[in-house]
Amino acid sequence: NAGVTQTPKFQVLKTGQSMTLQCAQDMNHEYMSWYRQDPGMGLRLIHYSVGAGITDQGEVPNGYNVSRSTTEDFPLRLLSAAPSQTSVYFCASSSNDSGNTIYFGEGSWLTVV
Amino acid sequence: DQQVKQNSPSLSVQEGRISILNCDYTNSMFDYFLWYKKYPAEGPTFLISISSIKDKNEDGRFTVFLNKSAKHLSLHIVPSQPGDSAVYFCAASHTGNQFYFGTGTSLTVIP
Numbered sequence: 001n002a003g004v005t006q007t008p009k010f011q012v013l014k015t016g017q018s019m020t021l022q023c024a025q026d027m028n029h030e031y032m033s034w035y036r037q038d039p040g041m042g043l044r045l046i047h048y049s050v051g052a053g054i055t056d057q058g059e060v061p062n063g064y065n066v067s068r069s070t071t072e073d074f075p076l077r078l079l080s081a082a083p084s085q086t087s088v089y090f091c092a093s094s095s096n097d098s099g100n101t102i103y104f105g106e107g108s109w110l111t112v113v
Numbered sequence: 114d115q116q117v118k119q120n121s122p123s124l125s126v127q128e129g130r131i132s133i134l135n136c137d138y139t140n141s142m143f144d145y146f147l148w149y150k151k152y153p154a155e156g157p158t159f160l161i162s163i164s165s166i167k168d169k170n171e172d173g174r175f176t177v178f179l180n181k182s183a184k185h186l187s188l189h190i191v192p193s194q195p196g197d198s199a200v201y202f203c204a205a206s207h208t209g210n211q212f213y214f215g216t217g218t219s220l221t222v223i224p
Contacts, residue, residue, distance in 0.1 A: 004156075033211075033212075035214070040122075040216060041216060042117075042119075042202060042214045042215050042216035042217050043157070043202060043204075043214035044214070045211065045212070045213070045214075048211060058211065059213075090156055090157070100145060100162075100206070101147070101159045101162065102147065102149075102157075102159065102204070102212060103159070104149075104156035104157045104158070105156050106154075106155055106156045107154070107155070107156050
């Protein structure tokens with residue numbers, strides 16, 4: 001059971017570099033989202049999507065872009081990385097059919113130096 | 114502004130005793146609540162949920178209580194086991210897909 005798969009698991013970036021965190025789910029869930037976890041801040045929603053071709057901003061969207069060209073994939077792009085984006089990133093998916101239970105990936109640890 | 118708050122960053126409990134984790138929310142539109150458990154270096158995993166039409170939901174050793182008038186929910190774990198040691202997050206939603214999470218409570222169950 002793959003569930004929600006995130007890559008890479010660890011990444012170090014220099015300030016100003018760009019990168020994409022990949023996320024794929026094999027549960028045919030319509031909802032997908034990206035969260036970041038920071039000490040003392042819990043999980044904060046970055047962007048989310050309610051279906052292919054539809055995305056929207058969450059609580060902390062600045063500095064990130066997303067797209068949802070297929071149901072399965074929801075990549076998160078950092079166009080110009082900043083040290084403030086050092087965090088642990090979690091991709092998640094959910095569905096009305098799953099009772100709106102959110103399934104998380106294992107996380108991507110990103111350090112921006 | 115934090116819409117979901119977990120005011121206790123940490124909690125220590127003896128094995129076999131009850132663990133009570135608390136969560137408060139400010140948005141009266143929230144109608145669905147979840148609890149997640151997270152071990153280090155892993156993604157959060159679903160534990161238990163409750164909708165606003167209920168005030169209690171039970172699943173084995175885990176029970177969630179919802180007090181809508183107080184905008185408060187709590188997770189009870191009884192009896193607590195060392196394997197329950199983890200960070201627990203509560204989350205709330207009023208759309209069913211955009212969830213707001215608390216800051217987490219780190220539970221340590223002492224053998």
